[in-house]
Structures are given as structure tokens and as C-alpha cells.
Amino acid sequence: xxxxxxxxxxxxxxxxxxxxxxxxxxxxxxxxxxxxxxxxxxxxxxxxxxxxxxxxxxxxxxxxxxxxxxxxxxxxxxxxxxxxxxxxxxxxxxxxxxxxxxxxxxxxxxxxxxxxxxxxxxxxxxxxxxxxxxxxxxxxxxxxxxxxxxxxxxxxxxxxxxxxxxxxxxxxxxxxxxxxxxxxxxxxxxxxxxxxxxxxxxxxxxxxxxxxxxxxxxxxxxxxxxxxxxxxxxxxxxxxxxxxxxxxxxxxxxxxxxxxxxxxxxxxxxxxxxxxxxxxxxxxxxxxxxxxxxxxxxxxxxxxxxxxxxxxxxxx
Numbered sequence: 001x002x003x004x005x006x007x008x009x010x011x012x013x014x015x016x017x018x019x020x021x022x023x024x025x026x027x028x029x030x031x032x033x034x035x036x037x038x039x040x041x042x043x044x045x046x047x048x049x050x051x052x053x054x055x056x057x058x059x060x061x062x063x064x065x066x067x068x069x070x071x072x073x074x075x076x077x078x079x080x081x082x083x084x085x086x087x088x089x090x091x092x093x094x095x096x097x098x099x100x101x102x103x104x105x106x107x108x109x110x111x112x113x114x115x116x117x118x119x120x121x122x123x124x125x126x127x128x129x130x131x132x133x134x135x136x137x138x139x140x141x142x143x144x145x146x147x148x149x150x151x152x153x154x155x156x157x158x159x160x161x162x163x164x165x166x167x168x169x170x171x172x173x174x175x176x177x178x179x180x181x182x183x184x185x186x187x188x189x190x191x192x193x194x195x196x197x198x199x200x201x202x203x204x205x206x207x208x209x210x211x212x213x214x215x216x217x218x219x220x221x222x223x224x225x226x227x228x229x230x231x232x233x234x235x236x237x238x239x240x241x242x243x244x245x246x247x248x249x250x251x252x253x254x255x256x257x258x259x260x261x262x263x264x265x266x267x268x269x270x271x272x273x274x275x276x277x278x279x280x281x282x283x284x285x286x287x288x289x290x291x292x293x294x295x296x297x298x299x300x301x302x303x304x305x306x307x308x309x310x311x312x313x314x315x316x
Contacts, residue, residue, distance in 0.1 A: 051067070078218050097218055130193070152200075155196060182209060280304075
């Protein structure tokens with residue numbers, strides 16, 4: 001009996017090890033699981049096919065898949081706000097939600113780079129498409145309805161779709177559920193940028209399709225159907241109310257243009273203007289003392305001499 005027990009434990013350990021292996025800074029996942037890794041909620045889901053996700057402790061990840069001929073697979077990381085049955089806060093109660101990312105995603109195969117998640121109680125599966133391949137789910141679906149277009153300043157223009165096609169399909173609650181899907185789809189693909197998730201939620205609400213149910217999840221997701229390929233998230237940060245994951249990218253303010261040289265307030269003469277003109281003509285050079293007196297910087301022009309003449313004439 002003892003030998004059988006030991007053999008069973010070894011078999012269980014072997015299965016777990018083949019599913020998830022953890023290194024010092026990365027975790028390799030190759031079957032369905034939900035894990036919290038270094039504060040990030042990481043999920044791998046597929047109905048069939050094969051794939052591998054390598055998740056790094058800083059929120060970035062890479063993935064490869066073979067979902068041919070008709071499999072569906074999702075790799076995602078972000079924030080889950082509890083279990084589906086007990087989440088209680090809407091996105092407005094959580095606070096402003098946004099994320100910033102940089103990714104490598106090919107548009108040559110049937111896959112998708114998006115912000116992804118669910119609401120519970122008033123269950124909705126939502127997508128914010130940033131990049132997609134040969135098929136734009138939502139836009140290309142005959143069941144999807146275009147309900148509006150909205151431009152978010154500094155981020156881009158999105159088309160908003162609603163689809164009621166999901167009947168007896170997998171959800172966060174069961175493998176046979178019925179729920180709508182909401183899609184925000186960019187008019188132009190991109191692989192990096194900031195997504196103001198809360199602004200999308202507010203726009204859906206204005207269009208009459210509320211996402212104010214209890215928010216279960218916000219994630220950056222790579223999804224694929226019936227294809228083989230790979231993708232990589234190179235940098236990723238997420239802010240949800242008081243929760244901050246990753247290191248937000250801080251954009252340095254643009255440098256102020258150099259101030260134009262100003263003529264000093266002391267008395268200037270026609271000779272000073274002539275000195276500048278000689279310098280411009282290459283006949284003589286200005287000393288540092290003269291430059292200071294005339295209020296001139298590194299590059300000296302005829303205009304500088306004219307400014308001095310105007311000052312001598314009392315016109316400036």
C-alpha cells in the first residue's frame with residue numbers, strides 16, 4: 001500500500017511539473033490554468049490544440065500556439081477582482097482603469113491582441129481590439145451590430161459593436177452559458193500605446209449597453225483561432241483604481257525651445273552693429289565680451305546687427 005501511495009504521488013508531481021515550471025523570473029505554462037504570479041493574475045485557456053505561455057514576473061509574456069484546424073486559445077495577464085461568484089464592484093467603484101503596453105504581434109495569421117475581460121451578474125465578455133490578423137472577430141461577424149464610433153484623444157478611433165451570438169458557450173461561470181459580447185475595434189491596428197479602459201466602458205454605457213455589472217477581469221490578451229504562430233508582450237503596466245501593476249511608462253515633457261537671444265539694455269552704438277556685420281561677413285570675429293554686451297548667442301546673423309541698429313535708432 002505504501003509503495004502504491006508513493007507511486008501515485010510521484011505521478012501527480014510529474015503531471016504538475018509538466019504543466020507549470022517556474023524559474024527565478026519566469027513561469028512556463030502549457031495547459032489550462034489560472035495563477036497569481038508576483039501580483040499578476042495569469043490565465044491560459046484552450047479548447048484543444050497546443051500552446052506554451054512564458055510569463056515573466058514583470059507582467060510581460062511570450063506565447064506560441066498551434067490551434068489548427070479549428071481550435072481556440074487565449075493567453076492573458078492582468079487583474080481579476082475576485083471569483084466570478086463573489087465579485088461585487090463595478091468599474092466605477094473600482095476607479096479609473098488604464099493600461100500601457102508594447103507588443104510584437106503578426107497580422108499574417110488569425111490571432112488577436114486586445115484588452116479583454118468579463119463582467120459578472122449581467123455577464124458580458126468584452127474586447128478592446130488593438131491589433132488583429134486575418135479575421136477581425138466582431139467586425140466580421142454577421143451577428144455583430146455596429147452601434148457607434150468614438151475617438152479617444154491621443155489614443156485613436158474605435159468602432160463599437162455588440163453581438164448576441166454566444167449561446168451555450170463557455171463563460172467564466174460554466175461551459176454552457178448564454179451572454180453578449182461587446183467589441184471596441186480600432187480603425188487602425190497598433191502594437192503599442194495606452195488604452196483608457198474606463199473611457200471605453202463609459203462610451204458603451206452612453207450607447208445603451210452598460211458594463212456596470214460587477215467587474216471580474218481586465219487583462220491584456222493574445223487570442224488565436226485555427227492558426228499557428230507566436231506573439232510577445234515586451235512591456236506592460238496596468239492601473240485599476242488604487243492597484244498598480246508593472247511600471248507605468250512616464251513620458252518626459254518636451255524640451256522647451258531655446259530662448260531667442262535678447263539685446264541687453266545698455267547703450268549700443270552704430271559701431272556695435274558694424275562689428276556684428278563684419279563678423280557675419282567673415283571680416284572679423286566677435287569677442288566673448290562683445291557677445292555678452294550685444295546679447296548674442298552662438299549663431300550670429302545679419303538680423304542681430306539690424307536689431308542693434310533699431311535699438312540705436314530708438315525703434316526697438
